[in-house]
Amino acid sequence: MKKVLSFYIQGWQWAFGNWRLVLLLFAINYLFSAFATKPLIQSIQSQLGDSKMLENIYDGFDFTLISDLYRAAPDTLGIYFSFAIWLLPIYGIWMIFSNTGTAFKASQQSNDNTLKSFWSGGSQYFFRISRLTCYYLLLLIAMLFILAKLGFDSGTNILMLENEDIIIQKTYRLAGVTIILIFLLKTAFDYCKLLIVKSGNTFIHQHILTATKAMVNSKLILLALVYLVSLIVVLVIFYCIKMHSDSTMLTTIVTTLLVLARIALRLAKVAGLELLVEESMKRAKK
Amino acid sequence: MFQIRSICIVLTLLATLNGSAQSKSVAQALSNYNIHVTLDTTNKKLYGQTSITWTNPSDDSIDEVYFHLYYNAFKNTESTFFSDDGDIPDFLSTQIDEVCGWGWSNIDKILDSDGNDLTNSIAYVQPDDQNTEDKSVVRCSLDSPIAPRSTIALTLEWTAKIPNTMPRTGYNKEFYFFAQWFPKLGVYEPAGMRGNTQGRWNCHQYHGSGEYYSDFSNYELTMEVPHDFIIASSGSLQNKTKQDSSTVWTFQADNVIDVTWAASPHFIKKTIQHNDIELNFYTYPYKEHVSERYFSTLRFCIDFLKEHLAPYPYPTLTIIDPPIHGLYTGGMEYPTLITSISFNFFPPGFRTPETLVTHEYIHQYFMQMVASHEVEEPWLDEGFTTYWEARILDSLFNENNSMICLGGVTIGNKEYNRSEFLNSPNPKIAAINTRANQFEFGGYGPIAYNKSAVMLQTLEGLIGQSTMDNIWKEYFTTWQFKHPHSQDFIDVVNTQVAKHLPDLYPEGMDWYFEQVLYGTNECDYAVASVDKVIESNKRGFFENLENCEIIDSIESEEKTFEVTLHRLGEIKLPIDIQVTFTDGHQESYQWDGRQRGHQFLVTSDQDIVSVTIDPDRKIYLDKNFINNSKVLSPNNNSLSSFSRAFTANIQHILESLNLIF
Secondary structure (H helix, E strand, O other), X not given: OHHHHHHHHHHHHHHHHOHHHHHHHHHHHHHHHHHHHHHHHHHHHHHHOOOHHXXXXXXXXXXXXXXXXXXXXXXXXXXXXXXXXXXXXXXXXXXHHHHHHHHHHHHHOOOOOOOHHHHHHHHHHHHHHHHHHHHHHHHHHHHHHHXXXXXXXXXXXXXXXXXXXXXXXXXXXXXXXXHHHHHHHHHHHHHHHHHHHHHOOOOOHHHHHHHHHXXXXXXXXXXXXXXXXXHHHHHHHHHHHHHOOOOHHHHHHHHHHHHHHHHHHHHHHHHHHHXXXXXXXXXXXX | OHHHHHHHHHHHHHHHHHHHHHOOOOOOOOEEEEEEEEEEOOOOEEEEEEEEEEEOOOOOOEEEEEEXXXXXHHOOOOOHHHHHHOOOOHHHHOOOOOOOOOOEEEEEEEEEOOOOEOHHHEEEOOOOOOOOOOOXXXXXXXXXXXOOOOEEEEEEEEEEEOOEOEOOEEEEOOEEEEOOOOOEEOEEEOOOHHHOOOOEEEOOXXXXXXXXXXXXXEEEEEEEEOOOOEEEEOOEEEEEEEOOOOEXXXXXXXXXXXXXXXEEOOOEEEEEEEOOEEEEEEEOHHHHHHHHHHHHHHHHHHHHHHHHOOOOOOOEEEEEEOOHHHHHHOOEEEOOEEEOOOXXXXXXXXXXXXXXXXXXXXXXXXXXXXXXXXXXXXXXXXXXXXXXXXXXXXXXXXXXXXXXXXXXXXXXXXXXXXXXXXXXXXXXXXXOOOOHHHOOOOOHHHHHHHHHHHHXXXXXXXXOHHHHHHHHHHHHHHHOOEOOOHHHHHHHHHHHHHHHOOOOOOXXXXXXXXXXXXXXXXXXXXXXXXXXXOOOOEEEOOOOOOOOEEEOOOOOOOEEEEEXXXXXOOOOOOEEEEEEEOOOOEEEEEEOOOOOEEEEEEEEOOOEEEEEEOOOOOOOOEOOOHHHEEEOOOOOHHHHHHHHHHHHHHHHHHHHHHHHO
16 A cells, blocks of 8 residues: 555656646647637527626526527537537547557656657557557447446336335446446556557557456556545545635636646556556566 | 105215314315225225215206216226327336236116116216227216206215226235226216306316316215225225224215325325324335425425415325335325325435425315316416415525525526426417317427416516415405316406506406417517617708708717617517616616517616616516516626636546546
8 A cells, every 4th residue: 555655646746747748738628628618608698698697697507597598599509519529539539649648758757847758659659549449448338338238127117116225226336336347447448558658569459468467466456546546536626626616716716726636637647557567567577 | 765865965964064074164065975995905906885975056957977987097008098198108008918907997886866776877978089999987877867956876886907007096016096996976067157058067088187077075985905004095084993804994085076095015104283284194114204305395385375375174184105116106186185206316406205295285275175177277277286386385495496406406496387388399389278188289288287387477477476366365265165267267367456456457367368378379578779879960951041051969968778679479468677777776667568669768867787678577478588688788707707617617527538538
């Protein structure tokens, strides 16, 4: 545990040391978000225009306003979602690139606060990690499909149930199993990503096998703990957002800081994992 | 014969007196039912014997009687019940064929007070649709006619096969719910009642929507059930005795239009007393914790309606929250018994139990005590109930969160009604006064429930809450324990408006009901423009016919604005207009709303900030509140804040995707 915490703290140090990368990721994230928000805001402005109801839009959830807006401009949400869906694949490509670049930069273990290795690593390993991402997504979809089948195919007719506690327990169990499985799969995925960028091999299947093997040995617990700490931090962040949502300005500041913190957290997680991989590789050589 | 009739009349009088003693308002019960029923849980059957006395309320001589046999609606797929609504919902039908869950009801024997066997004179009739496959109404010809104002006694032996999970009734596992379960007389309407020009039996087939229309009766109900079963029933428990193989429960319910009961060995019961009313809550043990939500809501409802209409007159009120496998019986109203629905996975901010129990309790007033015809005029009970539901729940909670208050998402009951109506696939699909079984293309819920409530809300806005409350009180007092129809309500509205608002609406409110009760038009008013009038220079020939002149306009401290309003919908209603100026003061204007457009000038030394139509949202029927106002210099701060918050949320969503990728 001590080791895990030490790796994790070092990961955070690395993330802070690479603040340029954090800011770059934040800027891109903001640009995508602003781009996605613009058509909705334009549409609301054109519909509400000079109506007094525009003043209510930030006063909390106004069901009447949403309902009337939906009726007055039924296409608003449709247009927005079709735009957002079109934007998603582009963001997906950026995510693969940026995560690849980040993993590569972390694998270099250098403390230079430049973006050179990020760009070069992202470009060099983009297609390999894309392929890996495809496998991972297919596996994830298959896993979710099987879980949904197992969870809801047997006895979904509520009239056959003695009481709804059965549904509640089943949902909790299913949610728990799903989170753990996604959690393990994601850990293996990140592990594999690091192995690929560290070795430089074009043949990725060998690394998938190594990562899969790693999941059944003692590394699993350590990796899982690192990841678990990340998740807890994320949950705390969400709690913080909820606590600070009263004032507009405060919400804006807190939200910006939290997005930055989440990006830093992502970097710290990869860096911490990299230290773990490095150590296990050294142990394997010995 | 004379002796038996005399005994029957004495029994009727005694029963009526007994009813009067039990309830605070006196009703003229036309019939008495003494029902003895045995529940056969093995064969899923009911075996019943019913003694009925019925008094002819008319000056007509009547030679036939009509009975509802509601359970025959579940006999097969060809009944009118299923033809109306297509088919049984999938989630109900999955096990019907496996366990032969169809049901039926049959009168095995019927005798009159002279002992004449009338069994062979009964015939199935289909007064609504001539669907000969439908057996939900039966006519019985009498050997001797019932003289005006005299009483007849009939004895029936009947059997019913209990359906499995049919809408509102039936059994599933060990939960039994009996609604519309026994042979029940139709209503004989004398000439003059509900606009009839001559006396007639009113006995509709059982349709998918709309159940109620019955005489006020006194019921003595005796049920024989297995020892371990607990019964929840309409009325008050009189007696419970154990026999060798069963337990016999006896209930008495007086001056009610129906009785309903449920039985299960798993029921638990919680009882509280509020005012003089015993509130009995039945559910399964795993739902016991919901009881306080029901009790606290009901306490509020009882007090609210006591203040606004009249006290609840019956000694008991039974609430049943069925188990999940009895879901099909939830959310229903029966005299002195209501059913609700709750799920353990519903968070407290999801106010379904409170909403349902409020709605069904209001039905004790509109449906049970004011016994309008639910099939012919569903708006008179469902619309009224939905209107009162919003009033009560918006008072109990908050106007903006009386339906849902969950994680920042809030929905009020009143605004939900408006949205359900206006966002329905076609808000103009039918007029409010459409019969329940004539919503051929849908829209029963949005029109009969929601539009009716919004229409009443708008009426309240037009005439004020005080006059509206007077209307409700007079309507209830005049029509309790009677069978009113739409015109009776309109008459009360006109009387009260003439009394309290003679100057405002000298012609009464018929013009309103013609548009919104009998019509399907929409209501939409809009502020089209607000323009500053600039006095331009006068140019041309004036005094001097030889030379053109340019006369400068007179400089004035006062500014003039031209406000233009539009009526976009067909409905014409008088509306208020509010003009707000830069110094914060406001001025009010009125428009009768009849023309397609309206223009007026506003002069002030201040600039106008905004013009708002119907600032108090009295015209709740208005389909678009967005165009009801115009701000001259829109302040985009709110939109900017919204934009920032929305962008931040998208940022978090995008960052969250990295948890997966």
